[in-house]
Amino acid sequence: MLCSLPTFGVLGGDVSSVDADRIHANASLRVSQGQNYTVHELRSATGTVVREYASASGKVFAVAWRGPYLPDMRQLLGAYFEEFQKAAQAQSRRGGHGPLIVQEPGFVVEFGGHMRSFAGRAYLPDEMPRDVQNGEIR
């Protein structure tokens, strides 16, 4: 937990960044094969599960998380973190609390849930392998 943050993140990065994230999150790793992609599933010590979706060329095009706490989003979103933060601040939502949905050109974050149980996903629509549906990212 106390290791310094790598300067590259997972989303949009090379599949090798998954291992850096595993070490950073002190997580166990399980790899499975989808039709057009591999899924690297990390389970952190806090019980939060992160799934990282890598295309055949080895690029991580989507990440999803589910659990009682949030993963380190700066690490997970990497180069997209600042964009997420800025867009989340600027949401033109009418007063009230609800899910956080950020849709930027080429970058989408959807985050919902409630205290003690959160779930969300972030993906790069332009980097998704053909035939992959949004619903598969979870």
Place this chain on the structure above:
Amino acid sequence: MALVALATLSTHCGGGGSHKNSLNPMAISASNVQPVVVNSGPAGNYANGLFTSITICVPSSSNCQTIDGVLVDTGSFGLRLLSSAGGGALTLSLPHQTGSNGGSVGECALFVSGFTWGSVNTADVSIAGEHANNVPVQIIDPTFATVPSSCKNTGVPENDTLQSLGANGILGVGPFAEDCGLACAQTGSSNPGMYYNCISGSCQIAAVAIRQQVQNPVALFSRDNNGVVIQLPGLTGAAPGLSGSMIFGIGTQSNNAVGLAEVFPVNSSGEFNTTFKGQSYPAFVDSGSNAFFFLDSSITGLSTCTSNSGFYCPTSTQKLSAVTSSDGPNQTINFSVANADTLFSNRANFVFEDLGGPNPGTFDWGLPFFFGRTVFTAIDARSTPAGIGPFWAY
């Protein structure tokens, strides 16, 4: 949550006004009944916000303050009050909880629309005729200490001002007694970093015992402490305001019996299921969400709004149906989703029966679900005549 839009609106509406919550005196009929209102809230711009007032005191003293405009939230656990430093109503100075290293305990509490940062303090809490002593509460205060990087790295906005929070506080009366549980009482990598020890404005992740974590005050009442009942009248379409009741206890008095309501057990994540168009999804009942937030356009066929992002904007109001279920019981819920841009174009209305929005993969039965219903929320491990919590019944 739009900092810019909210700031503009609240300036327009005077912001911080605390007399908008005209309480219905008819509802004050028993000492376990607290009036609640749906209105624009203390920031003047909340849509579908359920508010109440609470009284807090310095423990074992008559030094007290009543705070209104506190959001009633079945999706969280524990009382959080916005300090005057953040533009909130709280001015009473409450004792800080002391950390293991002699510093003050700080907390980064996570909500989907943002995090609240501040200290953990102790208060005696009174609501209606109910009392709880020495309750750990979060004092939301952006000036308490530098927000730790592990809190900032959630990426969600900081909700430490009246404009960003839209309320003078949050009363989390969901189905758990404390806001974190065992994980936050442990040291090492399994500690998620909600609690901190803070010395001289610098904070380090800390282990905090379960009973010292921020507590759902209902669980600490001397009676009627197994849950809450929220009762709101139905409405057709939209209205400026709505009045109802929050009744403490389940099956403890003549006014809070479960009766014919169906009981839906809740899992350890605080969730049950909802089936929509033949597919089952994780779901929860959350008075602190301001709409029906469910699935996405590809499944619902509802397009999202152009001017009010985060909501659905079908061209005409759509009648929908879904089935809520736990293992065993199930109940069909009929609901409608109208065009949010059209709903919000009437600036006089703050209560919306047909407000919906996307929430990929999940069903969040927000405040409109409560309109015209009596909804019971039973606390984890507490017994009621209808079974042991956690459960919802309606």
